[in-house]
Amino acid sequence: MAKIIVVTSGKGGVGKTTSAAAIATGLALRGKKTVVIDFDVGLRNLDLIMGCERRVVYDLINVIQGEAGLNQAMIRDKRVDNLHILPASQTRDKDALSAEGVEKILDALSKDFDYVVCDSPAGIERGAQLAMYYADEAVVVTNPEVSSVRDSDRILGLLGSKTRRAEQGQDPVKEHLLITRYDPERVNHGDMLNLEDIQEILSIHLIGLIPESEAVLRASNQGVPVTHDQKSDAGQAYVDTVSRLLGEDIPLRFHEYQKKSLLSRVFGGGRR
Amino acid sequence: MKLLEFLKRERKKSASVAKERLQIIVAHQRSQRDQPDYMPMLERELLEVIRRYVNVDQDAINISLDREDDCSVLELNVTLPRSG
Numbered sequence: 001m002a003k004i005i006v007v008t009s010g011k012g013g014v015g016k017t018t019s020a021a022a023i024a025t026g027l028a029l030r031g032k033k034t035v036v037i038d039f040d041v042g043l044r045n046l047d048l049i050m051g052c053e054r055r056v057v058y059d060l061i062n063v064i065q066g067e068a069g070l071n072q073a074m075i076r077d078k079r080v081d082n083l084h085i086l087p088a089s090q091t092r093d094k095d096a097l098s099a100e101g102v103e104k105i106l107d108a109l110s111k112d113f114d115y116v117v118c119d120s121p122a123g124i125e126r127g128a129q130l131a132m133y134y135a136d137e138a139v140v141v142t143n144p145e146v147s148s149v150r151d152s153d154r155i156l157g158l159l160g161s162k163t164r165r166a167e168q169g170q171d172p173v174k175e176h177l178l179i180t181r182y183d184p185e186r187v188n189h190g191d192m193l194n195l196e197d198i199q200e201i202l203s204i205h206l207i208g209l210i211p212e213s214e215a216v217l218r219a220s221n222q223g224v225p226v227t228h229d230q231k232s233d234a235g236q237a238y239v240d241t242v243s244r245l246l247g248e249d250i251p252l253r254f255h256e257y258q259k260k261s262l263l264s265r266v267f268g269g270g271r272r
Numbered sequence: 273m274k275l276l277e278f279l280k281r282e283r284k285k286s287a288s289v290a291k292e293r294l295q296i297i298v299a300h301q302r303s304q305r306d307q308p309d310y311m312p313m314l315e316r317e318l319l320e321v322i323r324r325y326v327n328v329d330q331d332a333i334n335i336s337l338d339r340e341d342d343c344s345v346l347e348l349n350v351t352l353p354r355s356g
Binding site for chain 1: 293297
């Protein structure tokens with residue numbers, strides 16, 4: 001049985017798709033058979049971040065409506081074995097996403113895979129609720145910024161009430177906090193919420209911290225999940241996050257402000 | 273030097289303002305989390321009924337649902353304006 005992980009946030013633009021792609025890639029690199037599903041019907045983007053946009057033939061809705069088989073719709077990742085992508089539909093309307101259809105797909109995937117990563121759309125509407133409904137674990141992506149933290153709290157409320165685990169009285173969905181776009185320098189200046197504050201407000205377990213990094217845009221430009229950029233801080237931070245998801249105890253990195261030395265200032269070093 | 277310290281202390285760091293605001297709004301959100309879906313609607317309709325008789329403000333009405341072991345208590349608090 002696969003573990004179903006939803007990557008969610010409520011607020012848009014905080015790094016859900018980047019994180020879903022990076023985490024799924026990280027899991028596959030660790031030898032776990034992984035599939036990542038885009039639930040953002042009408043606004044698919046996971047395919048772009050994964051760099052397989054030109055190989056999309058069928059999508060999630062086609063499978064739900066029986067127009068294609070799962071194996072026809074899933075795209076095999078070019079870089080990592082064991083990694084598959086199930087893209088969202090770009091044209092159809094959101095109502096085509098049905099609870100029964102999603103359940104059927106997840107049941108089928110659960111038999112073949114170790115991990116199913118669900119990339120949730122922003123908001124708290126149908127798509128977001130369906131992405132989280134069958135989840136065993138949730139990665140709540142949060143920026144150190146008021147609206148993102150508040151929306152994350154809303155999502156935590158939904159995870160505790162509007163999921164299959166909640167409705168059937170099973171063990172609750174395991175909630176993890178993933179802080180992204182963290183800038184230790186601004187935190188140091190008192191102009192950005194620090195990670196302890198965010199944890200205190202949301203009171204959930206921190207699974208990872210991704211620093212604000214030029215590598216993320218570079219990765220999305222190229223359609224290569226940032227996990228592959230192992231020279232970058234963000235890439236390493238995602239690898240750490242994946243290790244923690246797999247139950248390893250890894251110390252936090254990239255959360256402390258390092259003053260730039262004169263040399264690196266002069267030569268513009270320190271870019272990662 | 274003293275003046276510099278004074279000026280520095282005056283401005284509260286924006287991150288701590290953010291934290292305080294979030295703590296309040298999140299506590300409020302969580303208090304509403306466990307209430308049934310019909311509560312906001314019930315509150316609005318009760319307010320409407322009361323307003324037919326007395327002119328009260330939106331915030332003059334306070335409604336809460338407390339769950340005890342085998343029953344729930346719906347508490348309704350309305351502050352009426354002093355009659356003139």
